[in-house]
Amino acid sequence: MSDRPDRQLEHRSHVSYIDKSREYYQAQGFEQAYRWAAFDEVPFTRLSKPVSECNVAVVTTSFLHHHDSYFGAPATDKVVYHHRVADVPDRMFTDDLSWDKQATHTDDTESFLPLSALRALADDGVIGSLNDRFFGVPTEYSQRRTGLDADQVAEWCEHDGVDIAVLVPL
Amino acid sequence: MCHQTVSLVARRLEAAGIATVVVGSARDIVEEAGVPRFVFVDFPLGNSCGKPGDRAMQRDIVSLAIEVVASSIAPRTTVQAPQRWGSDDWRDAFMAVGDHNRDALRAAGERRRAHQAAAR
Numbered sequence: 285m286s287d288r289p290d291r292q293l294e295h296r297s298h299v300s301y302i303d304k305s306r307e308y309y310q311a312q313g314f315e316q317a318y319r320w321a322a323f324d325e326v327p328f329t330r331l332s333k334p335v336s337e338c339n340v341a342v343v344t345t346s347f348l349h350h351h352d353s354y355f356g357a358p359a360t361d362k363v364v365y366h367h368r369v370a371d372v373p374d375r376m377f378t379d380d381l382s383w384d385k386q387a388t389h390t391d392d393t394e395s396f397l398p399l400s401a402l403r404a405l406a407d408d409g410v411i412g413s414l415n416d417r418f419f420g421v422p423t424e425y426s427q428r429r430t431g432l433d434a435d436q437v438a439e440w441c442e443h444d445g446v447d448i449a450v451l452v453p454l
Numbered sequence: 455m456c457h458q459t460v461s462l463v464a465r466r467l468e469a470a471g472i473a474t475v476v477v478g479s480a481r482d483i484v485e486e487a488g489v490p491r492f493v494f495v496d497f498p499l500g501n502s503c504g505k506p507g508d509r510a511m512q513r514d515i516v517s518l519a520i521e522v523v524a525s526s527i528a529p530r531t532t533v534q535a536p537q538r539w540g541s542d543d544w545r546d547a548f549m550a551v552g553d554h555n556r557d558a559l560r561a562a563g564e565r566r567r568a569h570q571a572a573a574r
Contacts, residue, residue, distance in 0.1 A: 298496055299545050301457070301480040308549040311556060312563025321458050326488040326529035327468040335524045338473075343463055345456040355566035358455060381456055383500030387544035392506035398477075401503065401516040411520060421463055423455045430459050434466035441472050448523050449467050449474045450516070452502055453456035 321427050331447070338447035340406075341415035342369075343437060344397050345423050345453050346376035346390070353380035362422035364433040366440055369399050369418055381423055381454040396452050415444050423454075456499075461487035468529075475519045477502045481532070490529045493519045495537065498544040504537070511537055 306317050331338065348367060351359035359380040376397060378390045394400050402414045419437045424430045441449060457480040464474040468490045475491040478484050479502045484492050495502045495515060504512030515535050522533050551559065 298481045298494070299548070300482045301499075301549075302482050302486065304549045307551050308559070309563075311551045311559040312566070313560055314563060314567075320483060321462060321487040323465070323488040326490060327465055328490045328529040329468050329471050329473050331473050331523065335520055340520070343460060343467075345459055354569055355562065357566070378500070383456075384498035384544055384548050385500075386547055387498035388500045389506060390500055392501075394509070394512050395501035395503050395506045398503040398512060398516045401509075401513045404513060405517065405520065410517070421459055423459045425455065427458070427462060430462045431466070433459075434463040437463055438466050438470045438472070441467060442470060446472055448520070449464070449472055450519055451460040451464050451474060451476045453460045453476070453478050453480070454500055 318425070333447070335411055335448070336409055337412045339413045339415050339445055340402055340411050340448045340450060341441060341444065341446040342397060342399060342402065342418040343449055343451040344376070344418060344420050345381060346378050346393075346397060347420055347422075348373060348377065350377050351380060356382070357425075358382075358423040364422060364436045365420045366417045367420065368416060369403075369414055370416070372397070372399055372418075378454050383454045390454070396454055398450065398452065402450070411448075415446055417444065457483040458487055461489050464489045473523050475523050477515065477519050485530070485532065488530060490531065491522050491526050492530075492532045493522055493535055494532055495535045497537075497539045498548065505539075 353359040376393050405411045406414050421433045457478050461484050468474050476489050477493045479495050479497050481494045504515045
């Protein structure tokens with residue numbers, strides 16, 4: 285094991301996106317800092333069966349089609365959706381989201397929507413199955429609106445008998 | 455913002471009895487919200503499930519996420535994936551603010567506020 289003597293000279297262990305975005309939007313002249321969601325209490329559900337018997341679903345913030353967006357804000361006309369995993373497009377729409385467009389790209393959907401990887405784990409018996417559909421949630425500044433979308437995804441997951449959800453943001 | 459969105463959904467699903475794991479790259483946003491299980495992948499935002507085209511890495515990261523669901527015993531479980539991006543240039547470059555772009559950022563903010571006011 286090699287240690288990382290260089291690490292704290294340049295960076296601590298991870299980038300603080302809360303700090304970065306605060307400075308960025310301050311520089312844009314927005315005076316009110318965004319209040320990020322913060323909770324003391326965190327729910328926890330123990331698995332009631334082995335993962336090899338579990339049905340696994342994916343939740344993404346990418347979308348199937350183009351949506352217009354303006355000035356770096358997420359598109360506002362997106363609606364929570366479900367889609368069959370057997371029918372995934374070669375590309376997903378991510379242009380309106382705030383991922384690192386200088387450092388990387390999203391041309392390979394498996395780098396953020398791991399359907400093939402989970403299908404392979406199902407084929408190998410590591411998990412029971414990949415759920416027949418995955419779920420997409422709009423990125424919102426409004427935590428209240430995201431709460432309504434979360435209710436919808438929960439309803440779909442319960443209907444499908446989902447045991448485990450793997451959630452991957454951009 | 456995507457990281458906050460999925461964190462809130464994870465909390466809702468978990469409360470409904472569905473075990474969740476977030477696989478993401480903005481550690482502070484996810485941990486601030488508070489989620490049951492989190493696999494932190496220390497990459498630029500966009501490829502939390504592994505580098506584009508690297509099927510072996512993608513499978514390793516997703517396998518780790520499933521293992522974390524199987525082995526976690528308490529909420530706020532964070533596991534850092536061992537994969538490395540390979541360079542650190544992106545850390546300072548993303549959303550950078552400096553003398554080189556201060557005027558441009560201020561102008562972009564003005565345009566955005568004008569658009570928001572017109573949309574109201």
